[in-house]
Amino acid sequence: EAQVTQNPRYLITVTGKKLTVTCSQNMNHEYMSWYRQDPGLGLRQIYYSMNVEVTDKGDVPEGYKVSRKEKRNFPLILESPSPNQTSLYFCASMSPLMDRGETQYFGPGTRLLVL
Amino acid sequence: SQQGEEDPQALSIQEGENATMNCSYKTSINNLQWYRQNSGRGLVHLILIRSNEREKHSGRLRVTLDTSKKSSSLLITASRAADTASYFCATISKGSNYKLTFGKGTLLTVNP
Numbered sequence: 001e002a003q004v005t006q007n008p009r010y011l012i013t014v015t016g017k018k019l020t021v022t023c024s025q026n027m028n029h030e031y032m033s034w035y036r037q038d039p040g041l042g043l044r045q046i047y048y049s050m051n052v053e054v055t056d057k058g059d060v061p062e063g064y065k066v067s068r069k070e071k072r073n074f075p076l077i078l079e080s081p082s083p084n085q086t087s088l089y090f091c092a093s094m095s096p097l098m099d100r101g102e103t104q105y106f107g108p109g110t111r112l113l114v115l
Numbered sequence: 116s117q118q119g120e121e122d123p124q125a126l127s128i129q130e131g132e133n134a135t136m137n138c139s140y141k142t143s144i145n146n147l148q149w150y151r152q153n154s155g156r157g158l159v160h161l162i163l164i165r166s167n168e169r170e171k172h173s174g175r176l177r178v179t180l181d182t183s184k185k186s187s188s189l190l191i192t193a194s195r196a197a198d199t200a201s202y203f204c205a206t207i208s209k210g211s212n213y214k215l216t217f218g219k220g221t222l223l224t225v226n227p
Binding site: 004031033035040041042043044045048050058088090092094096102103104105106107108109111 | 145146148150155156157158159160163203213214215216217218219
């Protein structure tokens with residue numbers, strides 16, 4: 001089944017404790033992206049990757065890092081989480097080269113609470 | 116920055132009625148997409164309309180796009196209780212490297 005998976009789905013942590021949220025897709029998509037969703041603000045892009053070893057900042061990259069060493073994986077790293085990073089995070093992927101290019105496929109979301 | 120703005124913010128209707136949601140955006144776009152989100156879950160792509168298209172249908176969904184007014188509408192006909200969800204419009208702007216810019220969404224409640 002074609003899908004985007006994220007782990008963990010729920011996470012409670014404390015300020016300053018490094019964490020990684022994994023994202024994996026099995027559709028051989030070139031493009032992957034991270035969004036955060038906050039009440040009243042909608043979804044905002046954090047980082048994106050056009051392909052392996054190619055990443056770039058979105059609208060709200062501060063406090064986050066990403067890497068793209070393999071095509072299928074795009075982890076989101078919070079080196080020193082702070083309470084303002086409490087949010088619902090979504091990973092997405094797509095392939096501009098495919099027939100339905102520009103349709104993004106979303107993971108189930110990771111709900112993060114930073115105390 | 117948020118590009119799309121949905122209207123209304125919330126809509127409550129009875130099963131069988133039609134639901135119309137509107138979206139406005141600010142910059143020139145390559146395409147506009149509508150997504151559905153069930154209560155805190157992942158987003159599901161519904162339909163994509165390109166900037167050179169004016170109307171598109173998919174099942175009970177009808178989307179229109181007016182690039183002169185920078186607006187789009189999503190019509191769901193013969194609504195069902197299972198259509199209860201938040202609906203988001205999202206745009207890909209010209210030269211934006213496929214970044215989706217989302218509106219804040221319309222919460223649709225379909226009462227049985």
